Amino acid sequence: MRFFSTPIGFANISAGTSSAFVRSSMLRAAPAEDCKFCAQSARYHTGAEVYPLMSGEEIVGASQDAAESGADRFGIVTSGRGLGSNRGEFERICAAAGEVEQSDSVGACVSIGKLSPADVEQLKAAGIRRVHHNLETSARFYPQICTTRPYQTRLDTIRNIKAAGLEACSGGIFGMGETWEDRVDLALQLRNLGVDSDPINFLNPNRGTPLEGRAMLPPRQALRTIALYRFLLPAKEIRVCGGREVTLRDLQPRMFHAGASGTMIGNYLTTGGRSAEGDRRMLSDLGLTPRSAAR
Numbered sequence: 001m002r003f004f005s006t007p008i009g010f011a012n013i014s015a016g017t018s019s020a021f022v023r024s025s026m027l028r029a030a031p032a033e034d035c036k037f038c039a040q041s042a043r044y045h046t047g048a049e050v051y052p053l054m055s056g057e058e059i060v061g062a063s064q065d066a067a068e069s070g071a072d073r074f075g076i077v078t079s080g081r082g083l084g085s086n087r088g089e090f091e092r093i094c095a096a097a098g099e100v101e102q103s104d105s106v107g108a109c110v111s112i113g114k115l116s117p118a119d120v121e122q123l124k125a126a127g128i129r130r131v132h133h134n135l136e137t138s139a140r141f142y143p144q145i146c147t148t149r150p151y152q153t154r155l156d157t158i159r160n161i162k163a164a165g166l167e168a169c170s171g172g173i174f175g176m177g178e179t180w181e182d183r184v185d186l187a188l189q190l191r192n193l194g195v196d197s198d199p200i201n202f203l204n205p206n207r208g209t210p211l212e213g214r215a216m217l218p219p220r221q222a223l224r225t226i227a228l229y230r231f232l233l234p235a236k237e238i239r240v241c242g243g244r245e246v247t248l249r250d251l252q253p254r255m256f257h258a259g260a261s262g263t264m265i266g267n268y269l270t271t272g273g274r275s276a277e278g279d280r281r282m283l284s285d286l287g288l289t290p291r292s293a294a295r
Contacts, residue, residue: 035136035146037173039206053078053089059096067105069276071265074100075132077111090119098126109169114149115157120164131161132169134199135189138182145176158193167196171239174225175203175217175247183225187232198236199264200226202243216243219251223258230259237261253282 054062063074076097078089093112100108110123111132123131135154136142142151161168170193172186190198202222205212217225222244229238240248240255241264248255255263265279283289 033146033148035149036210037136037145037176037203037206039209053092056092056096056099059093060099063100063103063106063108067103069265070280071106073107073109073130075109075111076100077132078113090122094122094126094128097123097128101127101129111169113157114153115160117160117163120160120166124164124166128166130167130169130197132199133157133161134170134172135186136172137176137178138185139189140185141176141178141182155189155193158195162194168193169197169199170195171199171201171241173201173203173242174222175214175243176211177214180228183228184232187229190236191233196236197239198229198233199239199241200229200260201241202247204243204246216247219248222247223251223254226255226258226260239263253286256286256288 059076066074076093078093090112093110097108097110100106107130108128109130109132110128113133115123115131115133120131133154135151135158137145139151158168158170170190174183187198202217203211203214204216205214226238226240238260239262240260244252244255244263263279265276
């Protein structure tokens with residue numbers, strides 16, 4: 001499957017360019033959710049740092065740093081189910097993300113949990129064009145990973161995003177114990193929802209979480225997963241994100257041969273990533289140019 005889908009993968013990297021994404025946590029609370037992979041959950045003792053929402057100026061400044069690192073898109077992330085009734089924080093994110101979108105340097109992608117149709121319309125009015133909300137895994141396997149947030153609420157949020165005419169970014173985490181059937185089902189669900197961008201993450205087990213002892217996916221199985229998603233989502237953007245360094249190891253460049261059209265650079269929400277310089281060197285060695293530099 002990996003080699004069969006390779007031509008599709010490279011066809012999706014337009015004009016020798018690759019998409020690079022920086023994700024930054026703007027608010028880290030200790031959510032009550034019981035997601036077994038999450039180091040931020042209040043249910044587990046992981047030592048993850050907790051801090052309040054950044055100011056609008058800090059958010060915009062972080063986006064400028066992302067652009068300078070070579071990213072074409074900047075993720076604005078908060079932890080937990082959603083901002084709910086905290087309209088002040090929601091409006092602060094709307095204003096800052098709208099300012100980021102208006103810049104010529106980097107686009108914004110907002111990831112702030114559950115969203116109602118009214119929430120999505122407010123994001124749209126602020127000028128935001130893309131919203132992220134992961135399904136995490138298949139509907140069948142999901143109850144083994146999370147019991148505090150219904151799968152249906154995740155589906156509803158993505159449908160609300162698409163109904164408003166915004167781009168939806170949604171994917172999952174692989175290596176949590178799911179089967180190949182679960183991986184196929186998730187891809188087909190994303191296709192049916194009309195998701196525009198699919199982030200592929202690999203479990204990097206965090207100490208203190210229920211999944212801390214799970215072995216990581218072998219590199220070649222991870223590459224086959226990327227190839228499967230390129231085969232089932234041939235025209236979509238596929239970004240390989242969390243866990244790629246520790247899962248793919250020396251095979252990281254092959255993620256583009258397997259079908260990836262982009263990656264996340266820098267650190268992740270609770271774990272460190274590779275240096276932006278190292279990723280730029282990898283892209284250069286492959287003859288690819290970050291999309292931001294190609295504009």
